[in-house]
Amino acid sequence: xxxxxxxxxxxxxxxCRFLIPEKYYDDIYNHEFLNFKQTKKLKLRExxxxxxxxxLPYEYVWYDLAHNDYRSFMPARNNYQKRSLNGSxxxxxxxxxxxxxxxxTVISGIDKLHIVESIGFIEKGYLQPLHKDxxxxxxxxxxxxxxxxxxVLKPISGDGGVGVLLIKKEGDYFLFDNKKIxxxxxxxxxxxxxxYLIQEKIVQQGFSNELYTGSVNTMRIATMIDPVTQQPFxxxxxxxxxxxxxxxxxxxxxxxxxxxxxxxxGKLSEGRFFSPEGKKENYQLHPLSLKPICxxxxxxxxxxxxxxxxxxKRMPYLKYVGWDIILSNDELFVLEGxxxxxxxxxxxxxxxxxFGPAWNFFKYYKYI
Numbered sequence: 001x002x003x004x005x006x007x008x009x010x011x012x013x014x015x016c017r018f019l020i021p022e023k024y025y026d027d028i029y030n031h032e033f034l035n036f037k038q039t040k041k042l043k044l045r046e047x048x049x050x051x052x053x054x055x056l057p058y059e060y061v062w063y064d065l066a067h068n069d070y071r072s073f074m075p076a077r078n079n080y081q082k083r084s085l086n087g088s089x090x091x092x093x094x095x096x097x098x099x100x101x102x103x104x105t106v107i108s109g110i111d112k113l114h115i116v117e118s119i120g121f122i123e124k125g126y127l128q129p130l131h132k133d134x135x136x137x138x139x140x141x142x143x144x145x146x147x148x149x150x151x152v153l154k155p156i157s158g159d160g161g162v163g164v165l166l167i168k169k170e171g172d173y174f175l176f177d178n179k180k181i182x183x184x185x186x187x188x189x190x191x192x193x194x195x196y197l198i199q200e201k202i203v204q205q206g207f208s209n210e211l212y213t214g215s216v217n218t219m220r221i222a223t224m225i226d227p228v229t230q231q232p233f234x235x236x237x238x239x240x241x242x243x244x245x246x247x248x249x250x251x252x253x254x255x256x257x258x259x260x261x262x263x264x265x266g267k268l269s270e271g272r273f274f275s276p277e278g279k280k281e282n283y284q285l286h287p288l289s290l291k292p293i294c295x296x297x298x299x300x301x302x303x304x305x306x307x308x309x310x311x312x313k314r315m316p317y318l319k320y321v322g323w324d325i326i327l328s329n330d331e332l333f334v335l336e337g338x339x340x341x342x343x344x345x346x347x348x349x350x351x352x353x354x355f356g357p358a359w360n361f362f363k364y365y366k367y368i
Contacts, residue, residue, distance in 0.1 A: 024051070029077040032056055041278050054078050061278035062348045072351035074343050078367050083340035085365060089317045093337040096156050096197055097121060103334060106314050112331045113307045118197040119145065121156065125191035139187050142198070150201040157195070166201065166248050206329040207299055208239070211291045215242025215250045218335060219261070220345055221305075222322045223312035226357070227364045232312035234305055235320075235358035237261035238345045239268060239298070244288055252345060257283060259293055260349045266301025270294040274348055300330060307332060320361070 033056060042050070042057050050060050054075030059065070063073050084090065092102050096118075103115040119131035120142075127139055135141040145151060146169040155163040168175040174186040181189070201216070208217045222235040238258055242248065245255025252258050252273070260269035271283035271293045284294045298304065308323065311334075322341025326333040343352055353359045362368050 024077075026077050026080045028080045029054070029056070032076070058274070058278065059344060059347070062274050062280075062344060063351070068351070072353035073347050074352045074362060074367060076342065076344075079340050079343060082365060082367050085320055086318050086339065090339050092318070093321065093339050094157055096154065096336060099336060103337075107311055107334070110307055110310055113311060114331065114333045116199060116202060116326070116333050116335050118199045120198045122153075122190060122193045122196040122198070124194050127190070139190055145200060149203070152199045152201050153193070153196050154199065155195060156197055163196075164249065202326050202328065202333055204326060204328045206327065207296075208241075208327045211293060211296070212241045212243075212286050212289045214244075214288065215246065215248045215256075216326060217241045217250050219325045219327060220322055220338075220341065221261075221308055221325055222320070222341060222358075223308065223318075224358065224361045225312070225316050225319045227319075227361065230316065232309050232316075233357055234263060234309060235361065236346045236352075236355050237263060240345075241271065241286060241293075243273070243286075257286070257293075258345050258348060260346070261298065261301075263305075266298035266304070268293055268296045268298070269349060272348055274344075298327070303330075304332065319365075 033051060041061060046060060046066075047057060050057055053070060054077035055063075055065065055070070055073075056076045059073075059076060063070075065073070086093070092099055100115055100117055104117070107113050107115060117130070119129075120134045121128050121130060127134070127137055127141075129136050129141075133141065133144065142151065146167075150169075151167045153165045153167060165176045173180050173182060204216050208219075211217065217240060219237060219239050221237045223232050224235045225232055237260075239261055240250040240252060241257045241259065242250040243255050243257050247254070250256040255273070257271040257273050259271050261267070262269075271286065273281045273283075285292055304327070308325070312318070312321070318337070320340070322338035324335040324338065326335060346352060346355075352362070359368075
């Protein structure tokens, strides 16, 4: 039955290119809209309303659009249709390998701001070195790194945590994705990969780690270049924390917890989780660590945002980016930059219209 449904979705997806007006079409939006898992709680008339107004079915529930004014929110389709805003410079963000090389040069000299660098990459099952201690073609050269840290494998392209694996070594075995395998099996797995980066796991310390130690907890901080003044500003900021459901990652799509950051003073809101089906949970304390979330303040927030703004200032060609950043003590590590980042992390708390400078940016570039 599931396979039949999948086939039907693919057929509908292809026909959408020819059956609907151009203003209603976007390949990413239509694909997500036709994901039947997100439609269980909506009636047909609500589904039709979502499609005509550009919202995804789960957004209707998350944003409570049955009661809130939809005109204060950014629909997913509008956002996706503008993902070419950065033009050819989107290539910097789309390829994590190029991103590392570019960002390392850009942020040079900004105090306590770093790029997460890879130690190697796998190309058609072959190990290519990016670190002096990695030997070309020799997966055995990874073993000394396991003695001091876990390793992370991530696709060179893609986002949302899809395909990312945390690899642990325990004795003679390797653990990942709920599997326990020996060395030979691990090498065979690595040889099956293509276009994957290998990184050492960041050992997070300080504020963000103290709230929950089970995952690396990242901030999504968006920067925009004001179209009038040409000066960078921070549009919105969210902190993500892992949970029992998300495991060792903090992605909201995997069950992580989102927390709004007050742009003025770095104060955290309550934590919030939404399932794609609309189940909502609010947290004053982290559900596992029981550490307070709501009203806690990120230390030295002003200094932190100054560093990020300086980074954006050096790249005026990237007009809008959602940065994924690790805070460890007072150091910042840039993981990646996202093109037209989805606004559900923000709008599950309040509409984007409440963020005046961001709303003006979107109006200027005709997102809305």
